[in-house]
Amino acid sequence: MVSKSSSSATPASLRRTHRGLMLSRIQAEPGVSRADLVRRFGFSEMALTRIARDLLAAEIIEEFDPPVADTGKQRRIGRPRIGLRIIPKGVFAAGITVSAYFSEVSICDANGQTIARQEVDNTSFEDAAETARLYSSALCALIKETGIDIDRIAGVGVALSANTSPDRNEIVRSEYFGWGNDGGQFWEEVRGNTGLPVEIENIANALALSEMRFGAARDVSEFALAHVATFAGVGAVSDGRVVRGASGDAGRIGHFRLEKRSLRCTCGRNDCLNLSATGFGLLAKLGKLDHDTFDCSKLPVYARSLLAAVDDASNADHLHEAGLHLAEALDPLAKILAPELIILSGTLGSKDAYFKGAEQGLTASFGYGPDSGFRLVKGVVSPADAASLLALHTFCYSDRLDYERLNNSASGNVKVAANA
Numbered sequence: 001m002v003s004k005s006s007s008s009a010t011p012a013s014l015r016r017t018h019r020g021l022m023l024s025r026i027q028a029e030p031g032v033s034r035a036d037l038v039r040r041f042g043f044s045e046m047a048l049t050r051i052a053r054d055l056l057a058a059e060i061i062e063e064f065d066p067p068v069a070d071t072g073k074q075r076r077i078g079r080p081r082i083g084l085r086i087i088p089k090g091v092f093a094a095g096i097t098v099s100a101y102f103s104e105v106s107i108c109d110a111n112g113q114t115i116a117r118q119e120v121d122n123t124s125f126e127d128a129a130e131t132a133r134l135y136s137s138a139l140c141a142l143i144k145e146t147g148i149d150i151d152r153i154a155g156v157g158v159a160l161s162a163n164t165s166p167d168r169n170e171i172v173r174s175e176y177f178g179w180g181n182d183g184g185q186f187w188e189e190v191r192g193n194t195g196l197p198v199e200i201e202n203i204a205n206a207l208a209l210s211e212m213r214f215g216a217a218r219d220v221s222e223f224a225l226a227h228v229a230t231f232a233g234v235g236a237v238s239d240g241r242v243v244r245g246a247s248g249d250a251g252r253i254g255h256f257r258l259e260k261r262s263l264r265c266t267c268g269r270n271d272c273l274n275l276s277a278t279g280f281g282l283l284a285k286l287g288k289l290d291h292d293t294f295d296c297s298k299l300p301v302y303a304r305s306l307l308a309a310v311d312d313a314s315n316a317d318h319l320h321e322a323g324l325h326l327a328e329a330l331d332p333l334a335k336i337l338a339p340e341l342i343i344l345s346g347t348l349g350s351k352d353a354y355f356k357g358a359e360q361g362l363t364a365s366f367g368y369g370p371d372s373g374f375r376l377v378k379g380v381v382s383p384a385d386a387a388s389l390l391a392l393h394t395f396c397y398s399d400r401l402d403y404e405r406l407n408n409s410a411s412g413n414v415k416v417a418a419n420a
Helices: 012-030 033-042 047-056 128-147 185-194 203-214 277-287 298-312 313-337 352-366 386-395 403-408
Strands: 059-066 083-088 090-098 104-109 114-119 153-160 162-165 170-173 198-202 223-228 232-238 340-346 377-379
Touching: 012 033, 012 047, 012 083, 033 047, 047 059, 059 170, 059 377, 090 128, 090 340, 090 386, 104 128, 104 386, 114 128, 128 153, 128 185, 153 203, 153 386, 162 198, 185 198, 198 386, 203 223, 203 232, 203 298, 203 340, 203 386, 223 313, 232 298, 232 313, 277 298, 277 313, 298 313, 313 340, 313 352
Parallel strands: 090 153, 153 198, 223 340, 340 377
Antiparallel strands: 059 083, 090 104, 104 114, 162 170, 223 232
16 A cells, blocks of 8 residues: 655655555556546646656556547547556566465566466475575576566565564464564565565465455455464455554454364464364364364365365355354454455355355344445455565555666666656
8 A cells, every 4th residue: 555645755755655656556547647647646747757757667667549439429639648557577576375275486467467386395384484495495496487587576475374573574473383483584584585575474464455456355445354264364454554453463353252162272272263163173073183272283284174175065064154153253343343345265265155154144143234334255366376466565566666676677778767
């Protein structure tokens, strides 16, 4: 999200902000004209022309003649309308998805289309730094294989199940992987190995930002996304920004209190939502577990078992029941946040039977309907794509775009000197 206002902005920071705003609108509305952008953002024509010139020179955008719809009306006389659009291969973004479900590295173009991906064979997530080395090495190999100029890659996004602090470049804690505070080691490994800017984010937050930029929540500034796989978590967005809370650990709906089970959550309790509305609880219900306490060393086992279970049509009733349980957390979430949308995502959350269970639970128990003030929808962004889309959102369509690096790597002979 790019904010236009700043009381202490310098000319250079304003220009970075304006670039981000312009790029975001051009990507969302291919063919938008300079005049449209002036009216939308209130820039002076001179300022906008200068920024457009910079972006054209850096080969991030291009001009074209938009097709004119035949409305039967007399055509406008005067200078033809020139539109602007993103050059898909002008900027790339890379992603690292650390998960037992989607263990891979990927690269997408400037429109968020994945152009290359590679699975990473990782059966152990015991050490954060070692995990970072494994994935970043795989990413470097993928970049080399594609032949993409690394200076055209805006940055690397990392999506994983953890409480993260992007401001400090730290993984604060991961109950899922069994990690404590990594002191920035994961970030340092990826940054050191790739030489690129890096953003590490909780998977639910990464998905929420991806849906806001490219998916179900496009142009929606107030929404929540529930990611449900082995466990459940929420990425909440207000005024276009992720809600983190004082501890940076907002969205832990998996620890809402529900019915008691014969299972133990990562927190030690036996009445968490994680035990009834998630993959862990579902596997226990199906008799696929030989233990009652979550075990980090069995992450690949949980993933393989859940992937098989959700694709088995005979388990539809169990998925529906798990979705009913999730509704008990979605109702207070809606009352507290008053979102426009609640998005369900994840290996379990995206399944039809689970979604219908959550929808039915909200309707039957909490009066969900057309007048509820929010809509329950399924996400359109795969968790496997969230990491690269996070990088695109963070390092391209924002004031963190490294214009100078992109400009210096442009193929044209003329380079524009800009106050980045």
